[in-house]
Amino acid sequence: MAAINRDDVAHLAQLAHIEMSDDELDRMANELALIVDSVKSVSEAAGDDVPTTSHPIPLTNVMREDVVGHVLTVEEALSGAPDSADGRFKVPAILEES
Amino acid sequence: MTANELIRLSASAMAAKLAAGEITSVELTQAHLDRIADVDHGDRGVNAFLHVNAEEALAVAADVDARRAAGEELHELAGVPIAIKDLIVTKGQPTTAGSKILEGWMSPYDATVIKKIRAARMPMLGKTNLDEFAMGSSTEHSAYGPTRNPWDLDRIPGGSGGGSAAAVAAFEAPFALGTDTGGSIRQPGAVTGTVGVKPTYGAVSRYGAIAMASSLDQIGPVSRTVLDSALLQEVIGGHDPFDSTSLTDPSIGLAAAARLGNVKGMKIGIIKELHGEGYQAGVENRFNESLELLRSAGAEIVEVSCPNFGYALGAYYLIMPSEASSNLAKFDGVRFGMRTLPTEGPLTIERVMGATRAAGFGDEVKRRIILGTYALSAGYYDAYYGSAQKVRTLIQRDFAAAFEQVDVLISPTSPVTAFKLGEKLDDPLAMYLNDVATIPANMAGVPGLTLPGGLADEDGLPVGIQLLAPAREDARLYRVGAVLESLLEAQWGGPILDQAPVLASTATVAEEAN
Numbered sequence: 001m002a003a004i005n006r007d008d009v010a011h012l013a014q015l016a017h018i019e020m021s022d023d024e025l026d027r028m029a030n031e032l033a034l035i036v037d038s039v040k041s042v043s044e045a046a047g048d049d050v051p052t053t054s055h056p057i058p059l060t061n062v063m064r065e066d067v068v069g070h071v072l073t074v075e076e077a078l079s080g081a082p083d084s085a086d087g088r089f090k091v092p093a094i095l096e097e098s
Numbered sequence: 099m100t101a102n103e104l105i106r107l108s109a110s111a112m113a114a115k116l117a118a119g120e121i122t123s124v125e126l127t128q129a130h131l132d133r134i135a136d137v138d139h140g141d142r143g144v145n146a147f148l149h150v151n152a153e154e155a156l157a158v159a160a161d162v163d164a165r166r167a168a169g170e171e172l173h174e175l176a177g178v179p180i181a182i183k184d185l186i187v188t189k190g191q192p193t194t195a196g197s198k199i200l201e202g203w204m205s206p207y208d209a210t211v212i213k214k215i216r217a218a219r220m221p222m223l224g225k226t227n228l229d230e231f232a233m234g235s236s237t238e239h240s241a242y243g244p245t246r247n248p249w250d251l252d253r254i255p256g257g258s259g260g261g262s263a264a265a266v267a268a269f270e271a272p273f274a275l276g277t278d279t280g281g282s283i284r285q286p287g288a289v290t291g292t293v294g295v296k297p298t299y300g301a302v303s304r305y306g307a308i309a310m311a312s313s314l315d316q317i318g319p320v321s322r323t324v325l326d327s328a329l330l331q332e333v334i335g336g337h338d339p340f341d342s343t344s345l346t347d348p349s350i351g352l353a354a355a356a357r358l359g360n361v362k363g364m365k366i367g368i369i370k371e372l373h374g375e376g377y378q379a380g381v382e383n384r385f386n387e388s389l390e391l392l393r394s395a396g397a398e399i400v401e402v403s404c405p406n407f408g409y410a411l412g413a414y415y416l417i418m419p420s421e422a423s424s425n426l427a428k429f430d431g432v433r434f435g436m437r438t439l440p441t442e443g444p445l446t447i448e449r450v451m452g453a454t455r456a457a458g459f460g461d462e463v464k465r466r467i468i469l470g471t472y473a474l475s476a477g478y479y480d481a482y483y484g485s486a487q488k489v490r491t492l493i494q495r496d497f498a499a500a501f502e503q504v505d506v507l508i509s510p511t512s513p514v515t516a517f518k519l520g521e522k523l524d525d526p527l528a529m530y531l532n533d534v535a536t537i538p539a540n541m542a543g544v545p546g547l548t549l550p551g552g553l554a555d556e557d558g559l560p561v562g563i564q565l566l567a568p569a570r571e572d573a574r575l576y577r578v579g580a581v582l583e584s585l586l587e588a589q590w591g592g593p594i595l596d597q598a599p600v601l602a603s604t605a606t607v608a609e610e611a612n
Contacts, residue, residue, distance in 0.1 A: 039482075
């Protein structure tokens with residue numbers, strides 16, 4: 001498996017929406033390279049014939065009645081928001097103005 | 099009985115005194131609030147609590163006393179106070195998850211387990227400290243400072259639930275709620291000389307537990323005795339339509355199992371891969387003594403092999419960050435929590451999100467989000483996440499084969515006793531190794547219990563003994579755990595916490611600091 005490098009970390013940080021300083025990128029790249037190296041044996045553990053498990057206790061098709069259940073009021077839903085207006089979440093600009 | 103004697107009782111003994119009218123819930127709750135004020139604050143305080151809920155706790159206690167006086171029939175644990183890990187959302191108290199990004203956040207709803215605690219009328223003393231978003235094994239990753247181990251204030255109380263374990267060990271609460279994704283209830287239990295249980299996945303609703311890794315997370319009890327954990331799991335367990343992964347089994351028979359008092363004829367398996375090399379000598383010695391005690395009580399001890407457990411840690415550190423990176427995407431600076439504006443450049447939502455998450459998350463959280471984003475990215479998904487999910491199947495098969503031979507499995511809970519604060523903080527891999535014995539249970543969904551097994555010869559610090567049972571057989575843990583506990587306590591001449599050092603009052607120090 002490929003090693004993880006500083007450029008990878010910069011790209012991943014962007015995907016994960018976390019700004020990182022140059023120092024932080026250097027440190028994170030070193031730490032993650034070690035961690036990834038230590039977990040790579042996992043890819044050799046199981047052959048193609050082993051099925052994957054996504055959930056510890058198999059459950060299928062958990063359904064409920066199609067009725068309005070437990071919902072928050074608008075006030076409750078907005079109560080922890082950093083900014084809101086007219087009963088809605090308020091965000092800064094979506095697009096950069098050119 | 100003095101307040102200091104009162105707080106050292108087990109929760110079930112407190113419940114009995116309340117029922118007999120020997121004490122009131124207000125008295126009992128106030129004794130714990132006084133204890134928190136005495137030992138929790140200041141530079142040398144335990145720092146188990148992030149929030150103390152005195153007013154509401156006393157109001158609930160007074161209400162219980164009034165109802166009891168009026169002859170109303172109450173829940174067995176009504177009036178016995180409890181502490182709540184600050185990963186579980188509560189109305190009326192802040193929920194921070196140990197993170198700056200949620201500083202001061204008030205949940206608009208209660209977790210299902212909190213509704214059940216309220217229905218049983220148990221006063222909530224407050225919210226306990228944890229590694230940020232439950233990511234860690236020492237509580238040093240809390241944004242609000244580490245919790246200290248009551249056995250040695252310079253050592254870690256384990257993590258992520260170090261606050262709940264330390265609160266119980268320091269007699270600040272008789273029991274507490276924890277959450278366990280890879281050992282966050284059991285490893286703190288081991289290093290603080292307390293009891294903790296990760297129930298079968300789905301036995302307790304996760305609704306309202308802030309998710310780290312949804313297929314591994316489980317809420318469970320933290321206490322000083324095995325019976326107290328059984329009583330608490332009966333309160334919080336059972337089916338919940340708000341959690342579609344919750345099991346439909348009723349939460350009964352656990353306290354009865356703890357009260358059974360025999361293990362004659364039971365087969366108990368030592369897991370070959372979970373002791374020996376890499377385990378501290380004192381941990382190994384106490385573990386062997388527990389095996390002897392169980393043998394003397396009529397259990398048959400055999401060795402079993404779980405050959406794929408060697409891959410569990412690696413697979414866990416792929417699955418957990420993958421799920422965490424997805425679960426933590428909701429902290430976007432829009433819907434809840436803090437918002438940080440970039441200091442320069444255009445003010446777009448993307449940049450606000452990046453700045454908010456940069457300022458709000460600590461290093462360990464960032465590490466796991468990046469690692470998870472990597473493991474899930476195109477081109478790596480099959481090699482990492484896919485392979486880890488196959489290992490999960492292999493671990494389940496190892497457990498299934500083992501439980502064909504034995505009723506219960508046994509191992510040390512943690513390979514080492516409590517280490518010094520700061521000792522492993524700069525070495526993520528060394529920190530991750532603390533969970534090597536607890537992770538397999540989460541990967542397979544099976545229940546696990548830790549109880550104190552004595553003190554290590556080399557450092558005099560608590561050692562934890564872990565019991566594991568098949569899925570939905572939580573009762574077996576309580577049955578075997580309670581027997582081992584009583585055999586050990588007969589040897590020690592009382593509970594292990596009787597041997598813990600007396601905590602100095604930090605109340606005056608805290609007052610001066612204010």
